[in-house]
Amino acid sequence: MFNNYLKIAFRNLLRNKVFSVINILGLALGMTCSLMIMLWVQDERSVDAFHANKNQLYRIYMKEFFSGKTQGVIWTPGPLAEELKRVVPEIQMSTAFSWPSSQTFMVGNKVNKQETNVAGADFFKMFSFKLLQGSPASALKDLNSLAISRKMAEIFFGSPEAAIGKTIRYDNRNDLVVTAVFENISQNSTLKFDCLRSWDAYVIDNEWAKDWGSTDPLTFFMIRPDANPTLVANKIKHVLDKYRKGLDKTELAMQPFHEYYLNSNFKNAEMEGGRIEYVRLFSIVAVFILLIACINFMNLATARSAKRAKEVGVRKVVGAVRMALIKQFIGEAMLLTIFAITISVLLVTLLLPSFNSLTGKAIVLPFDEISFWSLLIALTFITGIVAGSYPAFFLSSLNPIKVLKGTLKFDSASTWLRQGLVVFQFSLSIILVIGMIVIYRQIDYIQHKNLGFNRENLLYFPVEGNLNKKYNILKEEISHLSSIKYMSHMTANPAGIGDGTEAISWPGSNPNDKIRFTPVGVGYDFAKTMNLQVIAGREYSKDFASDSLGFIINETAQKAMGFKNPVGESVTWGRAKGRIIGVVKDFHFQSLHTPIRPMITYLSDRYKQGNIIVRVEAGKTSEAIAQLEALCKKLNPEYPFTYYFTDEEYAKQYRSEQVVSTLSSLFAFLAIFISSLGLFGLAAFIAEQRTKEIGIRKVLGASVLSLVNLLSKDFLKLVLLAFLISAPLAWYVSSNWLQGFAYRTEISWWIFAVAGALALLVAILTVSIQAIKAALMNPVKSLKTE
Structure with a gap:
C-alpha cells in the first residue's frame, strides 16, 4: 500500500510539473527564510549563555531620583564591587569592569594597540572564559598582572606557552607581567577585550575610583548557589544610602547577566526591551512567512482538486475510507515538504556567508548537533501537516456520486476560507512592506539629519x-x-x-x-x-x-x-x-x-x-x-x-537598525513574492472552475479584456480588503518602533499608498497571467462534453 501511494505521489508530481515546481519553490523559500531566522534567533539567545555560573551571575544598575524624575544608569561607583561582598553575605564574588579603551603595548621592537579593560581579581573565577595558561585565582591578583588573549600572545610572544611570565610594556610607562592567557573571546560574548589589567592597579592611578560620588565602571557579582535572588535584590537596594549623603537618592537594582544583551534599554528606570524586540519581531515574521508558504500550498492543491476529484470518487467507490485518503494526501504533502526542506538546507548553506556578513554573526549549520536535526524534522513535519491538512480533508470529503457525474461544486465556506487565506497573506505582506519603508526612512533620517555639527571630513x-x-x-x-x-x-x-x-x-x-x-x-x-x-x-x-x-x-x-x-x-x-x-x-x-x-x-x-x-x-x-x-x-x-x-x-551606533532595515526589505520582498504564488494558485483554481462559463461568454462575443476584468476584479477586492486590515496594524507597529528614537521621521500617508499600490500591482500582474490564459482558450475545447 505504501509503495502504491508513493508511486501515485511521484506520478502526480511529474504529471503536474509546473504546479509541483511552484509548490516546492514556495515551501523552500518560506522554509529557508524561517530556518535562517531561527538560526539567528538561536544565536541571539545564546549570547552570554555559555558561562557555567550564568544562573548566579548578575549585573548592577542604578536608579537615580532627581528633579521629580527617575533615571536608570548602568555605570556605578568604583568601590561598589568590594563593598557588596562585605555587606551582603549571599554575594560570593564580585568585580568592577571598566569600559574598553585602545592601549599601546610594547615588547622589544614590537608595538601594537589592543582593546584593554580593567577587572577585579574574581573576574575569571566568575566568568567562563577559557584560560590556556595561568589560573583563575591568580590571573589578576597582583598589581602588575596582565591577562592576555591567544591572539595577543601570538603577536608578541609567538604562542600562549611562551607568553606566560613575560614582561610587556604598557602605555610606555608601566611594565606588566603576563599572568594568564585566555582563548580569544567568541562572538557570543558581550564582554569583548584583548587583555585585562588589575582593578586595584587602576584605582591607584585613578583616585576618583575610590570616590562613592563618581561613577564609571560596570559592576558584576555572583550569588551563592543557594541564595534567593529576590532577597539579595532587597538587601542591595539601599547600599548606597550611607555613602552618597548629600547627593540625589540612588537605589541599586540587579539584572541577570545573560539577559542584558537582549534587554539593555531602560523604561521607567527598569531594564526592559532592546534587541529582544527584534528577536520577537523576526520570530513572528518567520512563522508568518512559513504560514504564507503553507497557504500557497493549500491554494495550489485546491486549484488542482478538480483534476484529482474523479480519482477520489473512484477510490471511494471501490472501498477507500476517508482516513486512508487523508493519509495519502498528507503523505504527498510530506513528500513535497521533504523536497522543499532539502532545497532549503542547500540554500541556507549557500546564503549563510552573506547572511553572516550582513548581521555580523558567525552562524554555522550545526550538522553535528541532534537539536538541529530535531529542528529540521519538526519543521518538516509541522509544515507538511499545516500545508497538507486542508487539501487532504477537502478532497477526502468529496461526494463520489457528484464527482463521477461531473458536478463538482464548492460551498460558500470553502470559498470564504480560500479568500480569507489570500487576505491574510497580503495583509502580512503589506505590513512588512510598510515596516520596511518606515525603517528605511528612519535610517536615512539618522544618516542625513543635521546634527548641529558637520561630521563629514x-x-x-x-x-x-x-x-x-x-x-x-x-x-x-x-x-x-x-x-x-x-x-x-x-x-x-x-x-x-x-x-x-x-x-x-x-x-x-x-x-x-x-x-x-x-x-x-x-x-x-x-x-x-x-x-x-x-x-x-x-x-x-x-x-x-x-x-x-x-x-x-x-x-x-x-x-x-x-x-x-x-x-x-x-x-x-x-x-x-x-x-x-x-x-x-x-x-x-x-x-x-x-x-x-x-x-x-x-x-x-x-x-x-x-x-x-x-x-x-x-x-x-x-x-x-x-x-x-x-x-x-x-x-x-x-x-x-x-x-x-x-x-x-557615528554610523556604528545604528548597526542594529541598519541590519533590521536590510532584513526587513528582504523579508518583505519574499513575502510579496510567495503571496503572489498563492494568488496565482487561486487564480488558476477560479479559472478552472469557470472554464465553461468563459467559453460561453466568448461564443456570445465577450472580448478578452472584459474576460480578464471579470476574473480579476474579485481578487483585487481581496487585496484592497487586505490593505484596509493591514494599514492600521502597520501604523501601530511602526509608531511603537519609532518611539525608541528621541528624534524620528514622520509616518507619511504616501508610505501606505506605495505599499497598497505595490500589493495591487503584484496582484494584477499575477492574476492577469491566468486570466489572459483562460480568456485566450479555444471555446470549442472548453465547451466540449466528454
Missing part, C-alpha cells in the same frame, strides 16, 4: 604618549598643512560624548533640583573644528586669560538654567567657579535614541587628554592622513598612529 585620534607634552608643536606643524582646516582636542570623542555631573550650580538654582549636565573638556578652536554655531558670546580664545575659568554651554543647558542672557553669568562646578562666555546651538553628541542633554564645556588646555580632532579639507583626506601619520611618528615614535572617522563611528 572630521577625524580624531587619541592623545597618548608624548602628544600631550608636544601638543602645541603638533598644532603648529598642522597649521602649515594645506590639507587640514582646523584642529582642537576634547576629552571625549565627537561621535559619543557620555558621562554626567550634578555638581553644577548658579545664582538662583534650586539645591534640591539637581540637573545632570554632560561635561566635556575642550581646546581652543573647538567650535570651529566641529563646525558648531556660536549663538551668543564667543568660544575660547588665547586673548582672554580668564577663559581658563570660562564655560561654554548649549541651548538645552541655557533653558535648564533659566537664563535669557547667560553670557557673563557665574557658574560653580564643585569647587571651581567661573563664568559663561558663550552658548552654542544644540548639537547631537549622542545617538538619536537619546534627547539632547544639557552640556557644559571647560578649557582643558594645560593637560590634554582624550582625543585630538581635525577638520580635513574636502577631497584631501588621504593626503591629510599621510601627513598626520608622519607628524605623529616624528613626535610620538613609540605609539602607532590610530585614527577614526567621526561619520563612521
